[in-house]
Amino acid sequence: MAYRGGLRASEVTHLKVGDIDSGRMLIRIEQxxxxxxxxxxxSPGMLDLGRNYYREAQPRGWMFPGRNRIVPISTRQFNQALGVACDFAGSGKKISPHTLRHSFATHLLESGAGMGVIQ
Incomplete structure (x- = not known):
């Protein structure tokens, strides 16, 4: 979600299940x-990943619930999970959520998207 939508860490952690609008192919970011x-x-790819995640995790309320499930995961937990995923992938590089956001913008720019779309 962070990479494919160019979201900030706090935006990913505060996503609610109802924020995903598959009919209009949009994600609503509140506050x-x-x-x-x-x-x-x-994107269609992100929608497929989100649906697979939803079927597996069956979140209620928060898309990525914390240990308590009443509150969302913290940005610290998100950073740690990303670090574990990078180690598992064997990339050997330290990647932060902000790195994913920058990569999203760079890849859009390289594919010919205008600056207005990226901003």
Missing amino acids: GKGRKDRHVML
């Missing part, structure tokens, strides 16, 4: 940076 709401594109 993002600057306490502003916005929509980001939902």
Whole structure:
């Protein structure tokens, strides 16, 4: 979600199941940076991954619940999970959620998207 949507760590951790609009292929981000709401594109690949995750985890309320399930995972837990995934993949590099956000923007730019779309 962080890479395919270009989301900030806090935006990923605070996603709710109802924020995914598969009909319009959008994700609603509530209270993002600057306490502003916005929509980001939902790619077909991200929708498939999200559906697979949903079937497996069956989250209620928060898309990525914390240990308590009443609260979302923390950005620290998200960072740790990303580190474990990178170690598992054997990349040998330290990757942060912000690295994923930058990679998203770079790949959009390289594919010919305009700066207005990326911003």
